[in-house]
Each structure stands twice: as C-alpha cells, then as structure tokens.
Amino acid sequence: MIRSYIGPLVMTVCLAMIVLILQFVWKYIDELVGKGLSTSVILELLAYVSASLIPLALILGILLASIMTFGNLGEHSELNALKSSGISLTRIMAPLFYLAVAIVIGAFLFSNYTIPKTNMKFYTLLMDIRNARPEFDIKEGQFYNGLEGYSMKIGKRSKNSRMLYDLMIYDHTAKQGNVSVTIADSGFLVQTEDKLNIMLTLYNGYGYSEQLDDNLQMKKTRPFRRDQFGMQQFLFKIPSNELNRTKEDLFKDNYKRQNMSEISKYVAAYMPGVYKKRNRVTEELLRNQYFKMEDKKDTITPLNDHQRELAKIRINAMSLYDSLSSAEKAKVIDVALGLARTSQTMIKTAGEVFRSDQAWMARYQIEWHRKLTLSIACLLFFLIGAPLGAIIRKGGLGTPVVVSTMFFIFYHIISLAGEKYAKAGIMPVWLGMWGSTLILLFIGIYLTIKSNRDSAVLSGDTYILIIRKFFRFGRQNGILSHENPSAH
Numbered sequence: 001m002i003r004s005y006i007g008p009l010v011m012t013v014c015l016a017m018i019v020l021i022l023q024f025v026w027k028y029i030d031e032l033v034g035k036g037l038s039t040s041v042i043l044e045l046l047a048y049v050s051a052s053l054i055p056l057a058l059i060l061g062i063l064l065a066s067i068m069t070f071g072n073l074g075e076h077s078e079l080n081a082l083k084s085s086g087i088s089l090t091r092i093m094a095p096l097f098y099l100a101v102a103i104v105i106g107a108f109l110f111s112n113y114t115i116p117k118t119n120m121k122f123y124t125l126l127m128d129i130r131n132a133r134p135e136f137d138i139k140e141g142q143f144y145n146g147l148e149g150y151s152m153k154i155g156k157r158s159k160n161s162r163m164l165y166d167l168m169i170y171d172h173t174a175k176q177g178n179v180s181v182t183i184a185d186s187g188f189l190v191q192t193e194d195k196l197n198i199m200l201t202l203y204n205g206y207g208y209s210e211q212l213d214d215n216l217q218m219k220k221t222r223p224f225r226r227d228q229f230g231m232q233q234f235l236f237k238i239p240s241n242e243l244n245r246t247k248e249d250l251f252k253d254n255y256k257r258q259n260m261s262e263i264s265k266y267v268a269a270y271m272p273g274v275y276k277k278r279n280r281v282t283e284e285l286l287r288n289q290y291f292k293m294e295d296k297k298d299t300i301t302p303l304n305d306h307q308r309e310l311a312k313i314r315i316n317a318m319s320l321y322d323s324l325s326s327a328e329k330a331k332v333i334d335v336a337l338g339l340a341r342t343s344q345t346m347i348k349t350a351g352e353v354f355r356s357d358q359a360w361m362a363r364y365q366i367e368w369h370r371k372l373t374l375s376i377a378c379l380l381f382f383l384i385g386a387p388l389g390a391i392i393r394k395g396g397l398g399t400p401v402v403v404s405t406m407f408f409i410f411y412h413i414i415s416l417a418g419e420k421y422a423k424a425g426i427m428p429v430w431l432g433m434w435g436s437t438l439i440l441l442f443i444g445i446y447l448t449i450k451s452n453r454d455s456a457v458l459s460g461d462t463y464i465l466i467i468r469k470f471f472r473f474g475r476q477n478g479i480l481s482h483e484n485p486s487a488h
Contacts, residue, residue, distance in 0.1 A: 001069075001092065001095045001096055002095050002096065002099055004069055004072075005065060005066075005069045005096050005099070008064070008065040008068045008069055009061055009062065009065040011065075012060070012061035012062075012064040012065045012068070013057050013058060013060075013061030013065075014061075015061075016056070016057035016060040016061050016064075017050060017053060017054070017057045020053040020056060020057060021046060021049065021050060021053065024046075024049050024053070028126070031126075031129060031130055032045075032129065037129065041125070041129075044125065045122065045125055045126065045129070047118075048118045048119075048121050048122035048125065049122055051110075051114060051115055051118035051122075052115055052118060052119055052122065054107075054110065054115075055107055055110075055111055055115075055374040055375070055378075056374070058103065058107055058378050059374065059377050059378055059381050059408070059411075060381075060404065060408050062100065062103065062378050062381050062382050062385065063381040063382070063384065063385040063404045063407060063408060064385070064400055064401065064404040065385070066096070066381070066382050066384075066385025066386045066388075066389055067385045067386075067388050067389040067392070067399075067400035067403060067404055068389065068400045069096075069386075069389060070385070070386050070387075070388075070389025070390045071389040071390075071392060071393055071394045071399070071400055072389075073389070073390070074389065074390050074391075074392075074393030074394075075393050075394060079092070079390055079393070088452060089386075089387070089390060089448070089451055089452045090448070090452060093386050093448075096382065096386065097379075097382065097383075100378060100379045100382040101379060103378050103379075104375050104376060104378050104379045105375075107374065107375040107378055108371065108372065108375035111370075111371045111374060111375060112259045112260055112371050113259055116256070116257050116258055116259050116262075117257075119256045119257050120254075120257040123254075123256070123257075138152060138154055140154060140155065140156055140157055141153070141154075141155065147236045147237075148237065149171070149172050149173040150169060150170065150171060150172065150173070150234075150236065151169070151170040151172065152167070152168070152169050152170075153167070153168045153169075154166065154167050155167070161188075162188045162189065162190070163186060163187070163188050164186065164187050164188060164189070165185065165186050166185065167182075167183070167184045167185075167186070167187050167202060167205070168181065168182070168183050169181065169182045169183075169200075169234065171209075179209060179210040180207070180208070180209040180210070181207070181208050181209075182202065182205060182206070182207045182208075182232070183205050183206050183207075183208075184202035184203060184204060184205030184206075184232070185203065185204045185205060186202075186203045186204065187200060187201055187202040187203055188200075188201055192235075196237065197235055197236060197237055198235075198236050199233060199234070199235055199236075200233065200234040200235075200236065201231065201232075201233050202229070202231065202232045202233070202234070203230065203231055204229075204230060205228075205229060205232065206226060206227065206228050206229075207225075207226070207227040207228075207229065207232070208224070208225070208226050209224075209225050209227075210223070210224055210225075255363050255364040255366075255367045256367060258364075258367075259371075260368050260371055263364050263365075263367060263368045264368065266364060267361055267364050267365065267368075270357075270361060271361060274354065274357045274358070274361070277350075277353070277354070277357075278350065278354050281346065281347075281350040284346070285343055285346060285347070289339050289342060289343045289346070355425065358425055359423055359424070359425065362422055362423050362425070362429055363423065365422075365429040366419055366422055366423065366429055366432075366433060369429065369430060369433035369434065370433065373415075373433055373434060373436070373437050376437060377411070377436075377437060377440065380437065380440040380441055380444050381407070381411075381440070383441075383444030383445070383447075383448060384407060384440065384443055384444045384447055385404065386448075386451075387444070387447035387448045387450065387451035387452075388403060388447060388451075390451045391447070391450070391451050411436055411440060414435065414436040414439060415433075415436045418431070418432035418433060418435045418436055419432055419433065420432075
C-alpha cells in the first residue's frame with residue numbers, strides 16, 4: 001500500500017507546488033519585471049516562497065493521492081478482493097494512516113522551525129526588490145525615471161542604428177519641479193569604458209529653464225532662459241541592478257517570522273500592557289469625569305476610599321437637580337454636557353485602541369494555531385481521500401482531481417472565513433482557526449464509516465432512486481386526496 005501510495009503522492013505534491021508557485025508569480029509579477037534581477041535572485045525568492053507553500057501543497061497532494069490510490073484499487077476490483085478476504089477498509093488504510101501521521105509530525109516541525117526563517121528571508125528579499133531601481137530600459141513614447149534626478153522620453157528609436165529621435169529630458173536635480181527641460185530632434189546613448197556611466201549626445205535642440213537664486217530657489221519674478229545648441233552631452237550614472245540587502249533582524253518580531261514558543265512569549269508580554277491601558281482609562285474616567293474634583297491637583301492621584309464608596313451609592317439625581325435654582329441648573333447642565341462629551345470621546349478612542357491591540361494580538365494567535373491546523377489537516381484529508389477513493393472507484397487524474405479540488409476549495413473558504421472572523425473579534429481565535437478542522441474531522445469519520453459499510457454515498461443512481469421515490473410518493477398522495485371526495 002505504501003509503495004503504491006508514494007508515487008501518486010510525490011507527483012500530486014509537485015503539481016500542487018507548481019500551481020501555487022505560478023499563483024505567486026502571477027500575484028507579484030509587476031514587482032519582479034523590469035528590475036533587472038539576476039537568475040540567482042529570482043531562484044532564491046522562489047525557493048523561499050516554495051518553503052511557505054509546502055504545507056498547502058501537502059494537504060492537496062495527500063487528498064488527491066489518497067483518492068487516486070484507493071480509486072485505482074476499487075476500479076481494478078482489488079479493493080473488493082481484499083474485503084472478500086476478510087480485511088476491512090480501516091485495516092487496509094492502517095499503513096497509510098501511520099504514514100500520514102509521520103507526515104503530520106514532519107509538517108509541524110517544518111512549519112514551526114523552518115518556515116519562520118524562510119519567511120524572514122522572503123519578506124526581506126521582497127522588500128529589497130520593491131526598493132530596487134528599474135533596469136535601464138527606455139521605451140518609445142514613455143517617460144523613464146530610472147536616472148536619479150532626471151526624467152527622459154524618446155519618441156522613436158532607429159531599428160538599424162543606435163540613433164534616437166524626438167528626445168525630451170527634464171532636469172529635477174534642483175528638486176523644484178519641472179524648472180528645466182531639454183528638447184532635441186536626435187541623439188544617441190553610449191556606455192563609458194568603466195561600464196558605470198552612459199553618455200547621451202543630443203543634436204539640434206533647445207534648453208528651457210526658469211532661473212533660480214543662489215539657494216536654488218525660484219525667484220519671485222521667475223526669469224526664463226532659452227538656449228539653442230547644435231550638440232550637447234549629458235553624463236548619467238547607470239542604475240545599479242544589485243540589491244541592497246536589508247538586515248533580516250529588523251523583522252524578527254513579526255508574527256510570520258516566529259515559532260510557537262516565540263509567539264507565546266510575545267503575546268504573554270504584550271497582553272498585560274493592553275489590559276493595563278484599558279484599566280487606566282477606567283480609572284481616569286472615574287477620577288476626572290464621573291467624580292470631578294474641584295482641586296485639579298487631586299485629579300492625578302488614584303481614587304481614594306471615599307470616592308470608591310461614592311461610586312457604589314445609588315443616588316436620586318432628579319431630586320438633587322430639582323433642589324437647585326434656575327441659574328445653578330443651567331450651570332449643572334452645561335458642565336454635565338461637557339463632561340459627557342469628553343467621556344464619550346475618551347471611551348470611543350479607548351475602544352478603538354483596544355480593538356486595534358486585540359486585532360494585532362489576534363494575528364499572532366492565528367499564526368500560532370495555523371501551524372497546528374495545517375499539519376493536522378494533512379491527516380484529516382487522508383481520512384477523507386481514502387474513503388472517497390474507495391467509494392467513487394475511479395483512478396487517474398480525472399475524477400480525483402475534480403473531487404479533491406472541490407474539497408480543498410471548501411476547506412480553504414471555511415478557513416479564510418474563520419480567520420477573518422477571528423481577526424475581527426467576532427468569534428474566538430481558537431474557534432475560527434479550528435472550525436474547518438472540526439468539520440473535516442466529522443466528514444472524514446462519516447465517509448470512513450460509510451465506505452467501510454460499502455454504502456453508495458456518491459453513487460448517482462442512489463440519489464436518482466431517492467428522487468423517484470419522493471415523486472412517486474407525492475403522486476400517490478395526490479391521487480388518494482383526489483379520489484376520496486368522489487368515494488363519499
């Protein structure tokens with residue numbers, strides 16, 4: 001069983017990895033193209049992202065390989081032969097079950113110790129690529145901004161020579177906007193011998209500029225200058241294609257770069273400060289808003305015993321208010337409205353800060369649970385795939401691919417929904433992350449029981465027979481109800 005399972009497993013995991021990597025490339029293609037990246041940098045980036053995609057690829061690969069393996073056994077009647085020999089389906093699944101448990105343990109160790117390190121390297125490299133300058137590639141009719149302090153556009157490029165036509169160059173070195181522009185009808189680019197600079201030679205053009213003062217500031221009168229030239233040269237430094245590597249330690253506190261132990265320590269150190277901040281707001285409301293002291297110096301001290309006792313007393317505010325004069329009532333109302341508005345603002349602001357802190361902590365807790373749920377999902381998808389393969393009895397890549405894709409999409413949607421609700425605080429983090437796992441567990445147990453009993457769960461004839469019985473029952477009830485009045 002293991003020998004027949006390993007081949008489909010390796011093939012399906014590789015196929016899943018290819019699909020997931022292509023999805024990554026499609027998502028980040030705009031940030032990779034036009035940067036002049038070397039092949040080694042691109043391969044390094046793909047290697048890092050491949051490591052983070054392995055858990056998802058394992059889930060899909062295990063499901064598809066399980067359906068294919070048991071589907072092949074059922075299609076060639078080998079499964080029936082084993083069952084007729086007195087071997088139950090659970091006994092047939094046992095060797096692969098132990099293999100799935102070993103894969104779960106390996107996937108957990110990989111997710112907890114290896115993926116955080118590769119994530120740190122991946123996001124650091126991706127940020128360096130985003131900050132890299134575009135490669136020197138000037139296209140016709142488009143402004144090129146890869147030259148520091150200059151913006152260049154060419155109208156047309158000669159196909160038979162290095163000549164360029166209808167050139168326009170904006171000089172932004174003064175950092176005052178478009179105060180200097182050079183236009184030429186032709187020119188050409190040539191690289192210097194040291195390979196570090198390029199020389200642009202222009203022919204038959206004009207230079208337009210607004211004169212600046214000695215401090216490189218525009219004068220109020222803004223005198224204008226126009227120069228005509230037969231030939232003019234510019235020297236530009238070629239943009240470097242080498243990446244400026246950022247230190248990886250700058251991102252070590254991010255939740256995607258930590259293992260479970262580090263996440264637990266971070267949450268344990270962060271959460272007391274969040275609750276302390278909330279309690280401080282409560283104390284400040286009681287001290288400065290609900291029991292306002294006349295002496296401003298007393299507002300910075302903690303609540304005394306007398307104030308705490310007053311907070312517990314239920315008083316009749318209306319009777320106190322009715323005992324005041326009209327002027328005192330107006331003053332009390334103004335003061336009360338001011339205090340109420342201030343309190344409302346404080347409560348609203350504190351609530352937003354507290355929810356933001358909770359959402360930030362939820363990201364760490366979600367990542368902590370994700371390392372477990374993705375690993376255990378490998379075992380659960382095996383418990384779903386093996387009975388499904390025995391039920392549908394179809395091998396190859398046809399029906400198994402369709403069925404496994406549907407289950408994977410179903411699991412992914414539920415997982416994303418639970419994670420979203422957990423981040424928003426709508427449900428506890430553990431429930432949002434483990435909800436999809438519990439659903440898969442029940443589905444796996446149900447399919448295993450049905451398959452062990454040879455129930456036709458996915459047989460189309462079974463459901464057609466149920467529908468026919470339903471309509472036949474409805475017609476019989478309709479006939480009886482129609483004939484009863486005539487009998488009377």
